[in-house]
Structures are given as structure tokens and as C-alpha cells.
Amino acid sequence: MEASATGIVQSGDRGQSVVDLQSALQDSGHSHVNADGIFGPITEEAVRSFQQAQGLSVDGIAGPNTFQALTGRSEVKSVSTETSTSTESSTSGVIGTAQGLIGTPYSWGGTTPAGFDCSGFLNYVFAQNGQSLPRTTQAIYDAGTPVSAPAVGDLVFFQGTYNTSNTATHAGIYIGGNEFIHASSSGVRVDNLSSNYYQNHFLGYRSM
Template identity: 45%
Template sequence: MADAALGDRTLKQGMRHSDVKELQTILKHKGFYKSKIDGIYGKGTASSVRSFQVKYRLTVDGITGKNTVRALKGSASSKVAAAKSTVKSTAVVSNAKKYIGVPYKWGGTSRKGFDCSGFLYTAFKESGRSIPRTVSSLYTKGKRVSSPVPGDVVFFSTYKKGASHAGIYVGSGKFIHASSSQGITISALSNSYWKPKYLGAKRI
């Protein structure tokens, strides 16, 4: 991505510079600039910059100063981070599914058997992510989400008050977890047993 190459100079209407061409390229990539990339900071470029500034709550002056450049680079970094997060979440689900059928075992963290937190710990670890070993500790982490996506962790209150069971959301209203009666299996959040025990989901 070209964002990192954008210089630190202030760019404004009337200027002609290679940095302006770079700015136009970045804005076009983000969907703010529709005209020819010519290195000329004209009315069209200034208008595109103002549109960007409005969206990112910056001073709307059509001038590309340090704050605007920082936002241009930061927005790109956020997209990259989001993309990486999606890849990791997909990996968590894939790693979790390969253990379907493995029996339940209290304190287990291997193919010989898993308990619910040991299963999550292993699936996340194999995806390059470290999480707490217990459900109660895991419940204090991450960001609460109202609509989970694959890779989010769903929590339940079962044998004691508070979060005592957890699984990984796999989509379509279902989650994969270590069931004490079935081992690693996929269940529906709408299941008559799990629905009333559901505490919510978090993005870890």
C-alpha cells in the first residue's frame, strides 16, 4: 500500500508535486478521488480531501497537513489490522473443527480429551493467539459484541453463577465447544439447553 510513502510536507490547492500524485492515489484507493491522477492539487483533489476529513472528523479545510496524513495512514493500518484479525478468526474456527469428536476430559488440552476452556486455549494457541486458561478469566477480556461473527467466543452460565462455559462461534447461530456429554461438538445457540444460559459474546 502506498500510504507509508506519503511525505510529511503540507499539501494544498495550487501545488504540483509527486506527493500530490501519491495523495491522489491513496484517496482513489479509498474511494474519495474519482479524477485523473496527475499530481496537480486542484479543486477535485481538495474536495476529495475535504470528504475524507469529514468522515474522519478532522478540520475540514481541504489541506493535507500532518493530521490528515496521519489519518490517511492510520485508516489503512486499521484495514490491514482488521484483515489480519479476520484471517486469525478463520484460523481459530478451522483449528477448532479439526477436533470434533475428541472426548471431554476435565483439565484436558489435547486430543486425548478437552474441557471447555482447554479446548478454546488450544484452538487459539494453534492460531497464534494466547488467551487465559479459564473461562472466568477469559470472560474479563475482549470486547463485548451483540452479533457474534465466526471466531468470537460465546459464554454461558451453567453449573455456577457467572461465566462457566464457553465455545467458539462458527456462524449460522452455532458454536463449537467441549460438551461434557458429547466431547467436541457443534451446538445451536437456540438449543433449549443453551439458550437460557447464554451470557453473550466477546471478540477476543
């Protein structure tokens, strides 16, 4: 079943709320957890392990205190059945659209599949899924909600990737497993956040 309106995610739940939890667990060091949207025994054990390490009540249930420790938010982004289903569909659509554009060439100022720059890519992908974003990377960064650990579909931002007065200079879409998809200087591709280059230029995550 989907996570309930109480904001608690537990064994047997399915959907984007569980994906959010699993992605946060991966980023906290539980790399064996798959972000498959199914709260099974492996996810429950990872929650218990995290709770024990954080000095929380160990019950294997991801409630407000567990989410606060994991992500800086006291609840998952989508907790009601209706909202969770809608968010899951939207996130899946965003990731699917983005992955379908892998290999598209880079073009400064580009906003179409003929060629993208990084913010043009984000604008196009989200627009195809019914969400409008500001045009520039800095404006998108300013409009987003800061999160300490990303869920699939959140945006990751970088600074100092080229000479400008803006704080945010590059961005991509987090797809889980510490990877993100973006319009790099060599075209739309998937990269890993653990690479030295992206670690050195990392700015933060934003939820839109």
C-alpha cells in the same frame, strides 16, 4: 477490495469485515444472507432493509451508524487492509483448527487433543493460531470485550451449567449461522444457540 480505513463496508468489498457484517445481519433476522465475505446484491439489500427498519439513512452502505445499530460497535473489528487481512486469516485459522478437533473426547481439566474441557479447548485452539487466552472460562470472559452481536470467531458464554460461584461456566466459539463449536460433556461438537438449553443458560458474547 477490502474494507477501507474509513470503517465503511459497501458493495464490492470482501474479507472478514464483510463476514462480520453478514453474521450480524443473520442474527438480526436476515437469515438468507450468507456469511461468505463478499458484499454483493443480497448483502446490500439486507443492509437497506435493516436501515429502513431502524429509521436510518437507507443507502445500502454499512457505516458507523449501521454498525452501531447492528452490533453495538460503531465500526467493524478490522477496517484497514492490513488488519482486515490479518484478522481474516486468524479467524479462519481458529475456525479451521476448532473444526478439525470435532469428535475429541471431553476431559475435565484437559488441554490437549487427548481430551478437552471447554476452556482447555479454547486455549488450545487460539494458541495454535498465535493468541494466548487466560486458562479458565471466567478469566476468558473477564478479559474479553463485550459485543451485542457476535462475529465469526467471537466467543459465546453460558452461566449455570454446573454448580460454581463463577458467573461464566461454559464457552464456545461462534462459527456463524447461530452455531458454535465447543467442548461439551460429550466431546467437541457443534451446537445451535437456539436450543432451549443454551438459550436458558446464555450469558453473553465476547470478542478477544
